[in-house]
Amino acid sequence: MNRIKGGLSSSLRVWFLTLATLLMLGATGANAQPNQAVEYNIVMALDEGNFRLSVDPDSKAVGASEQSDGDHVKWLFTHLGASRYRITNVALGGKYSLSVKGTGFEVFMGNTGPYSGQSWRLSERSDGGTQLLNKASQDKNSLLFDPGTGAVGMPAENDGNQLQNWYLVSASMSDREVFGQDPVAQDDGNRLPASWSKPTDVQPAFFFAEDVPDSVRDGVPEAMQAAIELWGNYGPVEYWVMGVDPEAGEALVEEFCQRRDDAKQWSFRQCMNRETKGQHSLLDYQQLGADALKEGRPSGSAGHNGGFQWGIHRFASSLPWGMSGKFGIPGDEDQKGVFHEYFHAVQHAHLRTLEHQARYKGMGPVWFVEGGAEYMAVYGHATAQARGMLRVWDNGEFAATHKQFRKIMGGKFRRAKEWDREFGCIKEMVSISYDNPCRSFFYEGGAWAMALLASQTSQDVLLNEFLPQLEDKGWEAAFVATFDRDPDTFYAEFDAFMNQRLGDVLSILPKIN
């Protein structure tokens, strides 16, 4: 579920990479003299995706729960006079913006690239506070999407106290990769049993909020079944799908928490406390869908949200729009999203550690995790449809069926090149952090890196060679053993590969059959 090309605009519609930006500032910023730079050391925690930025109500200082010395997490607020500010990243300049997404005020540094709105407007709040609005969103009362700049503004009614809690999302445009969210995760070095890494007979379990339409109730399990047929059944999987109705959403959260309580995994009360508010809570997926519908913007989210300590793969999803017949998105896109998420289960099944950091690092660089999931999803989805294992929806305003395999990969190639040109992303491929201007590149360029590796070995190389070696060897040694060179050598080759023309690179893609 990557970028969606909408019918409304010729420019690429950004799917999850919402570019809304809004930052609450206190007196320090407001009192700055024109053209005087006030440097705020806004520390965006990396790696974990679970750190909190806060605004101190007294000093108005913006801080985070943990510090980092990285240059790229420092932001420069330049007062331009007349309530105008510019916010720029110290290391990266204006290309890197601080963004907020959805009503939960998730803050993330977006690879905003050419879509970024980089000018800011300071506005007074009714409670006496101030806020920075993206200049491109003139109307602060509505969430605006500007297809030209990609800027999204925040609704004013959401400017409540929640503004003082910011979460850095390690997410990308396509899904939330939530690490370390498990409320009772163990850090004692325990490992899951060997059976965790073996295919299972346990069928995936799906849970839908009451207002989720039948077309989704059929479509999501169908897609996962096809993915399982191709890749094997790794589980147990729990896949929780939210609708847009708040009460139906809460009822589903209650069901989730009762299930945890019944299994003696988590007390109902603690679970409800965690899963009904804040980012990455289960209920947040309902709010995301409801907001998107209200604002007429086809954004959504799905993610593999851990579950390891319960011995499961836990997924959550907002309402899939394509299978719901909304926004002109084809159901095929949603199928591909399910493939992508399920491939994360396949990846995670091949690591047994219950220690968060070890699991996070053990998965390897982001391009490998996400590019692997994305390439396997696009290729697997096309294969499943071409073989008649999977329904062809073809119901939206654009086509994303198996017949578009090369076109979809071509789009990824073009965008990956743009990001690489702008941010030097091939040099960033070593990164294990999602919080990187090259995050989008890691998905789309990563899919091409995986396509290249697969073309040199086999399309099933991750399943048959790499993943079975991961637990014992560790990521780098498993990479070398599988692909016969070290990652750095491969990155140099990939650099040359990406310098080719589209027609040349498309020729490495497998036939879909």
Ligand SMILES: [Zn+2]
């Ligand atoms: Zn992913």
